[in-house]
Amino acid sequence: MEATAPWKLAKDPEAASRLDEVLNAALECLRVGAILVWPAMPRAAERLWGKLGLEGSPGDGPLAGTAVFGTFPATTVAKGDPLFPRIEA
Incomplete structure (x- = not known):
């Protein structure tokens, strides 16, 4: 995410297509991650x-x-509390 900097792409109207690609890839990673961690952490997944x-x-x-990448459906992502609380050192 840091390398692709979607927050910067969002400010450039000409980068809309690239922003879509970056966000879709991020959502796909989260989808696949949820499937993979589900057996160990079902509630969080x-x-x-x-x-x-x-x-x-x-x-x-x-x-x-999980082997099929690029199938994330058009959806609305919900805001909410973090899945895991931040640990303060």
Whole structure:
């Protein structure tokens, strides 16, 4: 995310297509991540799944679904509390 800097792309109207690509890739990573962590952290994975606006549960489909990249549906991402609290040192 830092390398692609979507917050900078959002300020450039000519970079709209690139911004779409960057955000879609980030959402796909989160979708796949939710599926992969679901067996160990089902509640966190399901909260993430819901925030992504996806139906069902990350444990509903086969694990092979993680091999298909680029299928994130058009959806509205929900704002909310962080999945994990920040640890202060």
